[in-house]
Amino acid sequence: MRNAFADELTRLGVDDPRLVLLSGDIGNKLFDKFKDKNEGRFFNCGIAEANMMGVAAGMALSGLRPIVYTITPFTTTRCYEQIRVDACYHNVPIIIVGTGSGLSYAELGPTHHSCEDLAILRVLPNMTVMAPADEVELRQCIRAALKQDGPVYIRIGKKGEQIIPKNDDNFEIGRSITVREGSDVCLIGTGTLMPTVLEAAEMLAAAGITARVESFHTIKPLDEKALGDILSSYPVVAVVEEHSRIGGLYGGIAEWLASQDEKMKGRLISFGTDDEFMHEVGSQEYARAKYGLTAGNIANKIHAAFSSSSK
Amino acid sequence: MELEELQGIAREIRGRIIANSHKTKTPHLGSCLSCVDIMVAVYFHSLRIDPAKPKDPGRDRFILSKGHGAPTLFQILARKGFYPEAALESYGQDGGIFAEHPPTPDHLPGIEAATGSLGHGLPIALGMALAGRAQNRNYQVVALLGDGECNEGSIWEAAMMAAAQRVDNLTVFIDFNKWQATGRSEEVLALNPLVDKWRAFGWDACEIDGHDMGQLVEVLSRKKNSKGKPVAVVAHTVKGKGVSFMEDDNNWHYRIPSAEELALAHKELGVGA
Numbered sequence: 001m002r003n004a005f006a007d008e009l010t011r012l013g014v015d016d017p018r019l020v021l022l023s024g025d026i027g028n029k030l031f032d033k034f035k036d037k038n039e040g041r042f043f044n045c046g047i048a049e050a051n052m053m054g055v056a057a058g059m060a061l062s063g064l065r066p067i068v069y070t071i072t073p074f075t076t077t078r079c080y081e082q083i084r085v086d087a088c089y090h091n092v093p094i095i096i097v098g099t100g101s102g103l104s105y106a107e108l109g110p111t112h113h114s115c116e117d118l119a120i121l122r123v124l125p126n127m128t129v130m131a132p133a134d135e136v137e138l139r140q141c142i143r144a145a146l147k148q149d150g151p152v153y154i155r156i157g158k159k160g161e162q163i164i165p166k167n168d169d170n171f172e173i174g175r176s177i178t179v180r181e182g183s184d185v186c187l188i189g190t191g192t193l194m195p196t197v198l199e200a201a202e203m204l205a206a207a208g209i210t211a212r213v214e215s216f217h218t219i220k221p222l223d224e225k226a227l228g229d230i231l232s233s234y235p236v237v238a239v240v241e242e243h244s245r246i247g248g249l250y251g252g253i254a255e256w257l258a259s260q261d262e263k264m265k266g267r268l269i270s271f272g273t274d275d276e277f278m279h280e281v282g283s284q285e286y287a288r289a290k291y292g293l294t295a296g297n298i299a300n301k302i303h304a305a306f307s308s309s310s311k
Numbered sequence: 312m313e314l315e316e317l318q319g320i321a322r323e324i325r326g327r328i329i330a331n332s333h334k335t336k337t338p339h340l341g342s343c344l345s346c347v348d349i350m351v352a353v354y355f356h357s358l359r360i361d362p363a364k365p366k367d368p369g370r371d372r373f374i375l376s377k378g379h380g381a382p383t384l385f386q387i388l389a390r391k392g393f394y395p396e397a398a399l400e401s402y403g404q405d406g407g408i409f410a411e412h413p414p415t416p417d418h419l420p421g422i423e424a425a426t427g428s429l430g431h432g433l434p435i436a437l438g439m440a441l442a443g444r445a446q447n448r449n450y451q452v453v454a455l456l457g458d459g460e461c462n463e464g465s466i467w468e469a470a471m472m473a474a475a476q477r478v479d480n481l482t483v484f485i486d487f488n489k490w491q492a493t494g495r496s497e498e499v500l501a502l503n504p505l506v507d508k509w510r511a512f513g514w515d516a517c518e519i520d521g522h523d524m525g526q527l528v529e530v531l532s533r534k535k536n537s538k539g540k541p542v543a544v545v546a547h548t549v550k551g552k553g554v555s556f557m558e559d560d561n562n563w564h565y566r567i568p569s570a571e572e573l574a575l576a577h578k579e580l581g582v583g584a
Contacts, residue, residue, distance in 0.1 A: 043441065045472060046468075048465075048468035048469075048471065048472065050430070051434040051437070051465050054431055054434025054435050054465065054469065055434050055472065057424075057434075057438060058424075058436060058438020058440075058441070059438040059441060060438075061416065061423070061424065061435070061439065062368075062443065063368060063442065066438075081428060081431075082431065082465075085428050085431055086424075086434070086435060089415060089425055090415050090417075090425060091417070
């Protein structure tokens with residue numbers, strides 16, 4: 001995903017002289033091509049994220065299109081006030097990219113985990129929040145974000161993510177994509193957990209339950225049309241995210257659901273991380289499993305919920 | 312513009328700020344008075360700006376990083392003609408736009424950044440300076456910082472990056488009035504030696520009397536040095552400058568002048584009520 005990000009930016013930078021890339025002392029080799037092709041438009045801002053975000057705002061206020069890149073906690077929680085005031089209050093077009101989001105850097109410990117970013121960025125006025133499932137969605141997210149007039153946050157993984165096969169190539173901010181059709185239950189996924197969600201759907205299919213899988217690459221604004229359709233059609237709807245069960249995509253959908261006049265058919269189930277810091281060491285795979293973010297666990301829980309709903 | 316004329320504008324602006332504070336119960340009077348001369352020199356001697364074209368891409372930019380100096384900025388922008396002086400009658404009124412800190416550029420012409428949370432203005436100014444270079448535009452960026460504001464780590468992050476990037480279209484004034492909200496800035500976070508700090512951070516730094524219009528004009532008129540360094544001007548100022556009973560008395564960080572005090576202040580300044 002990181003490589004696709006660098007590649008896409010290099011291409012886009014050649015066509016758009018307003019595009020500048022700000023990095024917080026990471027990705028040196030990664031951006032060599034960008035630097036080559038877009039001379040004078042790469043800024044290593046050092047390990048000083050508050051300043052980096054302010055600099056990006058100053059650039060955006062002066063007609064440039066800055067893209068700010070570093071590891072997720074440092075481009076979100078570390079400089080949250082600069083995002084709120086400099087980017088969102090001024091409503092300037094800055095694209096903030098958090099790499100290694102969720103539990104991607106599980107082995108680095110909780111300082112490098114990011115299971116709160118969707119929650120804290122979603123609440124900011126003017127902010128668009130996206131979590132692409134794979135490098136195809138990532139490239140689409142960046143291109144769409146560059147057409148926005150306000151700030152956009154994009155959380156991405158690290159490397160080696162699977163590409164999700166899709167029939168729908170029509171990408172719009174705030175419009176979810178149906179990745180798999182199904183009539184019994186619906187799984188709403190976001191970000192790089194999508195292969196796990198699809199695997200869970202396969203397991204459910206083997207047990208005779210057909211699951212629709214929906215990619216919510218945009219967390220804000222929510223695709224309310226799709227949600228209305230999904231929650232009035234399916235008895236069991238699950239939201240799967242590599243993020244705290246508080247305040248992320250599930251939180252957003254639950255808020256939306258509670259505000260609806262019509263009673264929805266769907267029971268909403270959340271898969272996400274617990275409200276805690278993970279103190280033991282482990283890989284991303286280990287960490288996901290610890291919080292039940294495995295195809296097996298998701299399929300089992302959905303199976304049980306579907307069985308009890310159809311009784 | 313002659314020095315006498317600049318000094319006259321500064322007196323007039325001071326009179327208006329004090330009147331506004333009295334009328335609208337706006338605090339930070341001491342902080343607003345200490346930076347009047349710097350801002351008058353910057354706006355009326357140096358900046359290449361056209362109130363008819365507030366978004367001109369080639370304009371010079373001024374960032375009031377110490378956003379609580381907004382009452383001074385509002386008076387100056389009105390005097391420059393960005394909006395009618397009568398518009399300031401709505402200062403502090405419900406539903407108005409003139410708050411205790413500057414609004415965003417989209418909401419008031421002449422404003423370059425909405426400041427108020429300290430430590431934000433310098434990074435934004437640096438971004439503007441770098442954007443000028445990236446776009447081959449020949450504009451200058453001036454930022455005004457408070458000495459208390461230099462407590463913020465982001466100021467020093469920006470200072471390091473400006474030096475690393477060899478930015479030479481950025482000038483910072485530090486309104487060194489020796490006070491912050493609760494005490495002497497030297498005592499709260501050991502600010503001194505301030506000019507040495509900027510120098511050590513790679514800036515072309517100097518010290519001046521921030522109320523001496525001649526020195527201010529001189530420092531703003533210097534040929535831009537070719538050393539590829541940003542410029543820091545540590546301007547020694549007096550909080551509450553211009554009114555004897557307010558000078559260097561930190562009570563005026565929050566105190567509001569009475570009708571009698573306003574009249575007395577206007578008399579001292581030699582400006583009309």
